[in-house]
Amino acid sequence: MASKLRYDGRVAVVTGAGAGLGRTYALLLAERGASVVVNDLGGGRHGDGSSTKAADTVVQEIKAKGGKAVADYNSVEEGEKIIQTALENFGRVDILINNAGILRDKTFARISDQDWDLVHRVHLKGSFKTTQAAWPHMRKQEFGRVIMTASQSGLCGNFGQANYSAAKYGLVGLNNTLALEGQKYNIHCNTIVPTAASRLTEDILPPEMYAELKPSLIAPVVAWLCHESCEDNGSIIDSGAGFAAQCRMYRGAGVNLRKKITDEVSIEDVRDSWDKVTDMSKATPLSSIQAATGNLMTVLEELKSTPASGKVFKEKFSYTPRDLILYALGVGASTKNPEDLRFLYENDEQFAALPSFYIIPGQMIGMFSGLWDNAIPGKAIDPTQLLHGEQYVEIHKPIQTSGTLTNECQIADVLDKGSKGAVILMDIDTFDEEGDLVAHSQMTVFIRGAGEFGGPQTSSKQIMCAERPKRKPDASRIQATLLDQAALYRLSGDANPLHIDPNFSAMGGFDRPILHGMATLGFAARHVLELYAGNDPNLVKTIKVRFTKPVLPSHTLKTDMWREGNRIHFETSVIETGNVVISGAYMDLKEVQPAANMHKVAAESLKCEEMFNEMRKRMDADPATAKKINGVFLYNITKNGQVAGKWVVDLKQCKLYKGDAEAGVKVDTTLTVDDQDMIDITTGKLNPQVAFMKQKLKITGNVMLTQKLQGLLKAQQSKL
Numbered sequence: 001m002a003s004k005l006r007y008d009g010r011v012a013v014v015t016g017a018g019a020g021l022g023r024t025y026a027l028l029l030a031e032r033g034a035s036v037v038v039n040d041l042g043g044g045r046h047g048d049g050s051s052t053k054a055a056d057t058v059v060q061e062i063k064a065k066g067g068k069a070v071a072d073y074n075s076v077e078e079g080e081k082i083i084q085t086a087l088e089n090f091g092r093v094d095i096l097i098n099n100a101g102i103l104r105d106k107t108f109a110r111i112s113d114q115d116w117d118l119v120h121r122v123h124l125k126g127s128f129k130t131t132q133a134a135w136p137h138m139r140k141q142e143f144g145r146v147i148m149t150a151s152q153s154g155l156c157g158n159f160g161q162a163n164y165s166a167a168k169y170g171l172v173g174l175n176n177t178l179a180l181e182g183q184k185y186n187i188h189c190n191t192i193v194p195t196a197a198s199r200l201t202e203d204i205l206p207p208e209m210y211a212e213l214k215p216s217l218i219a220p221v222v223a224w225l226c227h228e229s230c231e232d233n234g235s236i237i238d239s240g241a242g243f244a245a246q247c248r249m250y251r252g253a254g255v256n257l258r259k260k261i262t263d264e265v266s267i268e269d270v271r272d273s274w275d276k277v278t279d280m281s282k283a284t285p286l287s288s289i290q291a292a293t294g295n296l297m298t299v300l301e302e303l304k305s306t307p308a309s310g311k312v313f314k315e316k317f318s319y320t321p322r323d324l325i326l327y328a329l330g331v332g333a334s335t336k337n338p339e340d341l342r343f344l345y346e347n348d349e350q351f352a353a354l355p356s357f358y359i360i361p362g363q364m365i366g367m368f369s370g371l372w373d374n375a376i377p378g379k380a381i382d383p384t385q386l387l388h389g390e391q392y393v394e395i396h397k398p399i400q401t402s403g404t405l406t407n408e409c410q411i412a413d414v415l416d417k418g419s420k421g422a423v424i425l426m427d428i429d430t431f432d433e434e435g436d437l438v439a440h441s442q443m444t445v446f447i448r449g450a451g452e453f454g455g456p457q458t459s460s461k462q463i464m465c466a467e468r469p470k471r472k473p474d475a476s477r478i479q480a481t482l483l484d485q486a487a488l489y490r491l492s493g494d495a496n497p498l499h500i501d502p503n504f505s506a507m508g509g510f511d512r513p514i515l516h517g518m519a520t521l522g523f524a525a526r527h528v529l530e531l532y533a534g535n536d537p538n539l540v541k542t543i544k545v546r547f548t549k550p551v552l553p554s555h556t557l558k559t560d561m562w563r564e565g566n567r568i569h570f571e572t573s574v575i576e577t578g579n580v581v582i583s584g585a586y587m588d589l590k591e592v593q594p595a596a597n598m599h600k601v602a603a604e605s606l607k608c609e610e611m612f613n614e615m616r617k618r619m620d621a622d623p624a625t626a627k628k629i630n631g632v633f634l635y636n637i638t639k640n641g642q643v644a645g646k647w648v649v650d651l652k653q654c655k656l657y658k659g660d661a662e663a664g665v666k667v668d669t670t671l672t673v674d675d676q677d678m679i680d681i682t683t684g685k686l687n688p689q690v691a692f693m694k695q696k697l698k699i700t701g702n703v704m705l706t707q708k709l710q711g712l713l714k715a716q717q718s719k720l
């Protein structure tokens with residue numbers, strides 16, 4: 001067996017050592033060689049009276065066993081006198097066990113000032129006075145072991161002991177700080193939380209338990225804490241009945257009540273986060289004040305680099321009929337379709353906003369609110385790498401044709417798409433002047449190269465696209481965009497230079513400025529509206545799209561549609577490239593109203609596409625002929641002579657462009673396409689527009705006709 005721990009040469013002061021725990025400590029330490037000051041005022045357990053008997057008896061006991069001890073009868077409130085006794089009798093003080101205590105139990109309402117003060121004076125002030133008197137001697141000798149005596153009544157509370165609990169918990173605080181201040185002088189301060197049979201507990205604990213709570217089962221724990229080889233400092237040890245355990249203050253993982261460093265905290269924020277505030281499942285010990293406050297520093301640092309998620313930005317957006325008309329023009333509404341007058345003419349009986357216009361008020365606010373600053377932790381947003389990723393809108397109430405709307409925008413989430421980029425989800429609620437919700441939108445912005453910041457890859461807040469049916473489209477609509485489509489669209493508020501400035505778009509990696517995603521969406525949504533909602537904006541409930549490839553102004557858009565109940569799935573591609581540019585898209589309608597001319601519109605679109613495809617096939621099959629021909633104009637002329645569509649077919653590149661010279665294609669000939677048939681201009685039967693174009697562009701050269709075109713031409717010629 002290892003040698004017994006000894007305290008030879010050590011001088012121990014034990015307060016309240018006349019009975020109970022104090023007496024047992026004194027006896028044990030003396031037995032192991034310490035010289036002991038047995039302090040006891042000899043009063044009652046309520047702090048009344050005094051007598052020398054208690055201390056004297058213990059001193060005699062010690063001496064009878066051959067130990068060294070001296071009695072002290074001072075009150076701990078005069079702790080300096082007790083320490084003086086140690087110095088005078090033994091020349092030093094090494095160990096101080098602050099054990100003396102009294103009770104003045106009363107329910108809180110009945111505690112008098114005297115009850116309160118007396119308990120505090122004995123426990124808290126007494127420990128302070130005695131320890132402070134010993135402190136300089138311990139510092140000087142660079143050794144000290146101090147014990148505070150707390151209680152479960154302090155740690156947990158106990159009915160009828162408010163004064164005692166407060167004093168006992170106060171001793172824990174005193175212990176914590178003395179442990180820090182004494183450390184460098186090898187003064188260790190620890191706290192015992194005893195549950196023992198003593199005169200303080202004899203009528204509090206049940207008799208069967210009282211018998212088991214012998215002070216002698218706790219004394220070794222205290223003695224160990226007082227030994228020079230014990231390195232604990234600041235520990236709080238709960239002990240009783242031969243059991244001992246460290247107690248600690250723990251703190252839960254907690255929650256940041258603010259979303260951004262500039263935010264304030266509201267009472268509602270606290271209420272809404274309360275579950276997280278009080279969750280102790282991931283609690284860790286509060287080991288030091290540095291660790292505790294250091295954690296707050298970490299929280300602050302995180303806040304500084306946290307996206308503005310959660311912060312609501314409010315701003316107003318005013319518009320007039322002019323804005324609705326300009327927007328409609330920007331997304332391809334045209335007077336050539338009389339049905340479109342309701343979006344283009346303020347005196348039209350049904351004049352209204354296009355459904356996709358409901359996105360505009362919020363999008364503009366979102367773009368300029370500064371909400372994006374710091375959106376991606378640790379990354380600055382490079383505007384040249386920013387692309388509109390997805391868009392959702394849910395229309396709740398029709399807007400007037402002019403007015404002021406209020407938008408509330410907030411970042412819903414920021415997603416990490418690894419090496420591809422970051423995705424910012426922004427939610428926007430738009431309210432009218434009556435405070436009614438007009439629309440809820442979600443705008444998704446893709447920032448290329450801004451990923452890998454450790455964020456989530458997906459979000460439950462993202463409104464998802466829907467997969468289209470696998471069958472062939474139920475209907476399709478083709479419409480060419482203008483070369484100046486982006487220049488026109490940007491007048492609706494999105495002045496992003498990506499859509500107009502060649503230098504800026506080059507920095508973004510594009511050959512020339514690209515079309516706004518919202519312009520493409522506007523075209524596609526109009527196509528669906530026209531074919532499935534009778535061009536009635538009031539039938540539209542929701543629109544959702546994903547922009548999958550950029551569109552260039554002058555590209556020809558083809559929107560394929562699939563009806564599934566009141567949901568119209570759609571997908572938009574660019575005829576010239578074959579690229580799908582909008583996917584996973586849908587429009588939910590209150591009810592479906594197929595266009596009266598749907599069959600015709602769809603057939604017309606398909607005819608154009610078919611023609612184009614035939615030409616491409618022919619080009620592939622006959623490259624020799626193809627070499628001789630640069631381009632062909634295609635005109636879609638309605639019965640009343642209006643040009644409903646015009647394209648340049650670049651036969652070299654096998655691409656179809658919006659039909660004017662700026663597309664950069666040398667045109668060899670022009671074909672006009674009637675609603676039904678086609679006319680070869682070489683017959684001389686030119687309509688005025690084609691003649692003008694031919695003259696203007698000085699068209700000469702070969703005509704290349706597909707077999708189908710030749711057939712149609714023959715039929716037409718025979719009619720003529």
Ligand SMILES: CCCCCCC[C@@H](O)CC(=O)SCCNC(=O)CCNC(=O)[C@H](O)C(C)(C)COP(=O)(O)OP(=O)(O)OC[C@H]1O[C@@H](n2cnc3c(N)ncnc32)[C@H](O)[C@@H]1OP(=O)(O)O
Pocket residue numbers: 366367368372386387388389390417420423444445446448457458494496498514515516517518546547548549550551
């Ligand atoms: C403050 C200012 C606010 C500004 C708001 C907008 C302002 C406007 O002026 C800007 C515009 O209008 S830009 C024009 C319209 N948009 C476009 O042209 C973008 C077209 N899309 C693309 O080029 C690619 O899809 C591309 C590049 C976006 C992604 O393609 P890839 O890099 O090849 O990525 P991919 O491998 O397909 O997918 C990687 C992960 O990202 C998700 N994802 C893909 N496309 C997305 C899109 N469009 N939107 C949202 N998420 C998209 C994928 O699902 C994938 O995620 P996961 O790995 O989790 O499956």
